[in-house]
Amino acid sequence: MEPVLMILIVGCVVIGGLLASLGAHLLPVGGAPAAMGTATGIATGTVQIMLGAVMTGLFTAASVATFSDSLLLVSLSGAVGATVMMCVVMFMANVLYAFGCGIVPVSGRVDVDPITKEPQAPYRTPQTDGHGVPNVVYVSGTIGGFLAGFAGALMYYALLNYAHFSAGLAAIVALSIFVANAILAAYNIRGTIEGFHDPKFKRLPKALISSFAVSLLCGIVVLLAATILGGAL
Amino acid sequence: MTVTPAVIEEEEPTKKGLSFKFPPEETEMGLIAGIIGAVIVIFTGLPAVIKGVGLLLVLLWGMDSVRKTSKYGLGTGVPSIGVLGTGYGVVGALMGLAVAEYGRVGQLYPAVLVGVIVMGAIGLVSGIFANGEKFIAMKIPRLERAMMELGMAGTLAILLECSILTGSLSFAAVVNNVMNTGLIALLFIFNCFAMLHPYNACLGPDERRERTRMCAVEISGLICVLLGLAMIGLGTSPYGILDGVSMIVFGAIVWVVYFRMFIKACMDECYETVGTGIIKTLE
Numbered sequence: 001m002e003p004v005l006m007i008l009i010v011g012c013v014v015i016g017g018l019l020a021s022l023g024a025h026l027l028p029v030g031g032a033p034a035a036m037g038t039a040t041g042i043a044t045g046t047v048q049i050m051l052g053a054v055m056t057g058l059f060t061a062a063s064v065a066t067f068s069d070s071l072l073l074v075s076l077s078g079a080v081g082a083t084v085m086m087c088v089v090m091f092m093a094n095v096l097y098a099f100g101c102g103i104v105p106v107s108g109r110v111d112v113d114p115i116t117k118e119p120q121a122p123y124r125t126p127q128t129d130g131h132g133v134p135n136v137v138y139v140s141g142t143i144g145g146f147l148a149g150f151a152g153a154l155m156y157y158a159l160l161n162y163a164h165f166s167a168g169l170a171a172i173v174a175l176s177i178f179v180a181n182a183i184l185a186a187y188n189i190r191g192t193i194e195g196f197h198d199p200k201f202k203r204l205p206k207a208l209i210s211s212f213a214v215s216l217l218c219g220i221v222v223l224l225a226a227t228i229l230g231g232a233l
Numbered sequence: 234m235t236v237t238p239a240v241i242e243e244e245e246p247t248k249k250g251l252s253f254k255f256p257p258e259e260t261e262m263g264l265i266a267g268i269i270g271a272v273i274v275i276f277t278g279l280p281a282v283i284k285g286v287g288l289l290l291v292l293l294w295g296m297d298s299v300r301k302t303s304k305y306g307l308g309t310g311v312p313s314i315g316v317l318g319t320g321y322g323v324v325g326a327l328m329g330l331a332v333a334e335y336g337r338v339g340q341l342y343p344a345v346l347v348g349v350i351v352m353g354a355i356g357l358v359s360g361i362f363a364n365g366e367k368f369i370a371m372k373i374p375r376l377e378r379a380m381m382e383l384g385m386a387g388t389l390a391i392l393l394e395c396s397i398l399t400g401s402l403s404f405a406a407v408v409n410n411v412m413n414t415g416l417i418a419l420l421f422i423f424n425c426f427a428m429l430h431p432y433n434a435c436l437g438p439d440e441r442r443e444r445t446r447m448c449a450v451e452i453s454g455l456i457c458v459l460l461g462l463a464m465i466g467l468g469t470s471p472y473g474i475l476d477g478v479s480m481i482v483f484g485a486i487v488w489v490v491y492f493r494m495f496i497k498a499c500m501d502e503c504y505e506t507v508g509t510g511i512i513k514t515l516e
Binding site for chain 1: 309310312313314316317319320321322323324325327328330331332351354355358359362363368369370371404408412413415417418421
């Protein structure tokens with residue numbers, strides 16, 4: 001295999017891993033407290049949200065990859081798929097909280113919305129950590145979904161076109177490497193996060209270092225497998 | 234004047250028949266499952282039922298690792314750990330299958346264990362990063378070892394399932410029969426559930442390791458049934474249709490026995506609920 005292709009495979013996997021880690025920090029993860037309406041975000045764990053986003057992204061990316069060879073087009077289509085999925089989930093969460101539970105979307109970590117400057121503190125129920133998906137969290141989640149989908153589709157593209165894996169294998173390997181990075185990010189945020197305005201977002205560099213090491217190792221494993229098999233897939 | 238107590242304290246009745254103590258300790262479990270699983274993975278010519286026994290042991294080991302990791306309250310949910318184990322498993326299986334042709338003797342593929350070892354190393358590295366003071370600092374005792382075991386158990390489970398479905402571990406056969414047919418997606422979810430569901434379902438103040446393990450074995454039985462159906466559909470086994478049918482029968486027997494045992498254990502133990510007290514911050 002040519003050295004340029006080798007660097008491209010490892011590079012794409014590492015960049016994908018880092019973007020996955022960054023995306024996980026931007027998504028509104030509520031966990032179990034959000035299921036009871038006592039925390040901001042979507043009511044499930046980081047990995048489940050990330051898995052849902054990247055899987056949708058991979059569907060759209062794989063569809064585009066059947067008729068296009070452009071890296072940017074495939075990656076962006078994955079990003080758009082994941083963004084649409086995240087937006088729908090966040091919107092439906094808001095509908096359920098507002099009309100089902102009768103609580104307003106409000107941030108638990110900031111007193112004033114950093115984007116719209118709306119007051120948050122007066123609407124927060126005492127003893128809770130916010131509810132639903134308020135504006136700033138929605139914007140943050142949209143960016144997070146975009147990055148997560150981009151990361152998954154980038155890895156998929158590298159495995160499909162540079163390592164010459166078959167479509168099914170490329171998708172499942174991209175998903176697996178993505179999950180490993182999402183878990184490290186999930187450990188770093190300790191379960192719940194609101195987005196870029198959350199104090200926990202400052203812990204990001206630690207997750208990026210860990211993510212870099214693990215994606216590099218995974219990239220080398222993929223590279224070795226691709227080199228040994230020599231396009232015999 | 235001394236008064237002798239009228240009632241002599243009765244000895245506590247021992248719980249009968251519902252312990253499932255094979256093997257009694259986590260380290261022994263890891264060693265036994267790892268060695269037996271590795272041996273069965275190498276010999277791909279074995280009938281599917283024996284591979285099914287190996288799969289059962291390996292998934293039980295994975296469940297134990299998930300339990301060990303999640304016991305300390307990660308804040309990320311138990312499922313994430315099971316998904317992590319399977320994710321590592323797929324990458325490790327790719328590595329193992331890529332080098333499978335080296336040192337191959339007939340139906341023996343000793344080189345696939347390279348994938349297991351590589352994944353153990355990656356698991357160890359991510360464990361060190363997750364637990365290290367300078368990095369994520371989870372401060373969970375023995376997280377490194379648990380993540381290493383997760384990677385190894387996940388890889389062995391995926392390799393065993395590929396070996397059951399294709400009857401060999403050559404890369405072309407696995408890609409054609411497992412990857413391109415989409416069965417790998419099912420295997421991904423099966424493995425996730427076998428590893429994460431038992432502890433996720435049983436956790437709480439009254440969690441008991443043996444009861445959780447019954448649940449794990451029961452799910453592995455169901456996986457064997459589904460794998461048997463897939464085998465009949467693919468028709469790749471060297472032993473013909475009998476292999477798939479025996480797998481279904483084996484899985485069904487395991488499922489019935491352990492499902493009954495699990496439900497009975499739950500029924501017997503549900504009368505005693507361990508209280509955790511009122512939350513102190515309540516105003």
